[in-house]
Amino acid sequence: MSPSLPRFQAVKAASERAVRTYPRPLDREGRPVSVRELFGANVFGIEQMRQHLPGDVFRRFERTIAEGTRLDSDLAASIAAVVHDWCQARGVTHFCHWFQPMTGSTAEKHDAFLTFDDERPISKLSGGQLIQSEPDASSFPSGGMRSTFEARGYTAWDSTSPMFIMERESGATLCIPSVFVSYTGPALDKKAPLLRSMRAISEQAAALCHDLGEDNVKRVIVTAGPEQEYFLVDRALVALRPDLVIAGRSVLGASAPKGQMLEDHYFGAIPSRVQAFMHELEHELYKVGVPAKTRHNEVAPCQFEIAVLYREANVAADHNQLVMELLRRVAERHGFACLLHEKPFAGVNGSGKHINWSMQTDAGDNLLEPTRNPAKNPRFLAFLASTVLGVYRNADLLRASIASHGNDFRLGANEAPPAIISVFLGAQLTALCEAILAGQDTEDAERGVIELGVGGLPDLAKDSTDRNRTSPFAFTGNKFEFRACGSQMSVSWPTTCVNAAVADGIRTFRAMLAAHGGDLRAALREALAISAPIRFEGNNYSDAWVEEAARRGLPNLRKAPEALDVLRTQRVEALMADLGVLTPDELHSRYHIAVERYVHGVDIEVDLIREMVDQAVMPAALGQLDELSRTMAAAKAAGLSDDPWAELGDAHFVQQVKELRSARAAVDAAWHAVEALPEATDRARACVEAVLPAVERLRAASDALEPKIADSRWPLPRYRELLFQSW
Secondary structure (H helix, E strand, O other), rough: OOOHHHHEEEEHHHHOOOOOOOOOOOOOOOOEOOHHHHOOOEOOOOOHHHHHOHHHHHHHHHHHHHEEOOOHHHHHHHHHHHHHHHHOOOOOEEEEEEEEEOOOEEEEEEOOOOEEEEEEEEEEEHHHOOOOHOOEEOOOOOOOOOOOOOOOEEEOOOOOOOOOEEEEEEEEEEEEEEEEOOOOOOOOOOHHHHHHHHHHHHHHHHHHHHHHOOOOOOEEEEEEEEEEEEEEEEHHOOOOHHHHHHHHOOOOOOOOOOOOOOOOOOOOOOOOOHHHHHHHHHHHHHOOOOEEEEEEEOOOOOOEEEEEEOHHHHHHHHHHEEEEEEEHHHHHOOOOOEEEOOEEEEOOOOOOEEEEEEEOOOOOOOOOOOOOOOHHHHHHHHHHHHHHHHHOHHHHHHHHOOOOOHHHHHOOOOOOOOOOOOOEEEHHHHHHHHHOOOOOOOOOOOOOOEEOOOHHHHEOOOOOOOOOOOOOOEEOOOOOEEEEOOOOOOOOOOOHHHHHHHHHHHHHHHHHHHEEEEEEEEHHHHHHHHHHHHHHOOOOOOOHHHHHHHHHHHOOOOHHHHHHOOOOOOOOHHHHHHHOOHHHHHHHHHHHHHHHHHHHHHHHHHHHHHHHHHHHHHHHHHHHHHHHHHHHHHHHHOOOOOHHHHOOOOHHHHHHHHHHHHHHHHHHHHHHHHHOOOOOOHHHHHHHHHHHHHHHHHHHHHHHHHHHHHOOOOOOOHHHHHHHHHO
């Protein structure tokens, strides 16, 4: 490799980069601050309110949250004054309403606490400023609900999610979690529908508890705990890859000699640079109240995972946005680029986001907790059957909720659940369901023990069910794990759709229960019989399951555009409207935004691969061809061979270069045909049918040439460097 190549310099910089020493916070005695002291240090949540607010004000606020009533202006003013003083003591100068527009990321407009009293500058946060703000709505996606010249929109404080201070190198800002709505009222964000879906679950689940004789349940809370997968690659290497910089994934690149085939990275010793990054990341998360719990190496080289403890679903959604933001920001401090795309590198596993989902009563009882005797737990059986029924009735909606261009690369690729939604319950619960269906007595299996047979080692308590990592919606002890969500997605929309599906399942189960005169066994039999096709205990990756799922009548929506079409059906429109989650206009807007984002995603990658082939691959290939031609002529002149190409072992190199040029032209033709289509829906379908196959052909041609081009001539960091020289 030529030392003058920027690629060589980037590899050298990556290999020589030192481990960053994170300055741990110290207390007054100079000792490291404990996690207990650090956690929530920059959060103004319920405990901080209890501590700082006057008793009567705090009790009014608690009643407002518990009863779901409106927050009055006097109460808001009292809270705002205390929050302002708390911020001032921490040197905070600005505040913002922190919200989740339909871009999938977060947004914030900073306002200073500065105001004037008789021309004297003072610092103040009013109740009105706490409750409401007015960002410009015209520049955010609205899916046609607003014209671009109609600019007004409002953010409103989500008082159920704690405020927090976000520290930057240049200062600190108070972030007020909020919803974002249009001047005319419709939701323009991902948070408002999530909160509405949580209300729908609460209403239906509390009513089912009452049907079962548990009148003390007033409210049911949806809980979620997202797991986040990501890649870390040295920034110097990423800077030389336009595809990684712009799209977050490599649109071309030949596989490295080693990938993940040795299975030695998963749960391996965490590299020092990465562990230093993780340590600082966790401290930053703890300060803003995110309960980071687990960290480990994932399957692919330079892939990792962080998991947080569960929280109320809207708080969990806020926490996951903070996780993604801080992953990127802290990675920069350590000389990394954090890649959150679902498929940054071909040939190795991509990244997902597993949403651990459950429900609990206002008394803290988990409604999906089987207890020691699930067969004799009518509440658990009712909610289990309702959840499975809801997933069966709305499997296509759940598939649509995780549809994106990026996730299409990952789903079903022996690393993630397929596009077919199914439910895994495990051997014990499956046997229990089958016994109920057969009208037989239900017996609970005793919890097993694994005897290790070695002195000094303990016997292991065996869980009642194994895990099925191929299942999109798997029961995992006392919750379901929705494993199909993409790693760069906001969890708000998938969680909203799970909530809507389960609320529909509970509502339908309640109707069955009423029709059977309150006979729970009869209602369970009906619900389990109807939903039986969705239950599958086997390997979701297998071709046999695709065939079996078709026989069962389960939808197999392979690509995002056909999955997103579900959002235009009358059934889904009626479901969302009846539950009060989304109006028809709000639902249609989300369809149009998702389709446009799909087309834009393909458009960006088409431009990238054309640019990289024209500016990097083709010049390198032609340079290599020129050198080979000179070598061939010299060999022939020396009489070494009548067929120098054969001697050189590159008889097909010219044909490969021709294939690259032909594939490059085919991409142009396919994309020009797409640009001529007037509707985004038609453009999305054409992307699937014509553009993406042409892009894959161009990539294949480039990747076939790459190993044959001299290292001193190839300008782009190779996979072996990206995946193995980042620490």
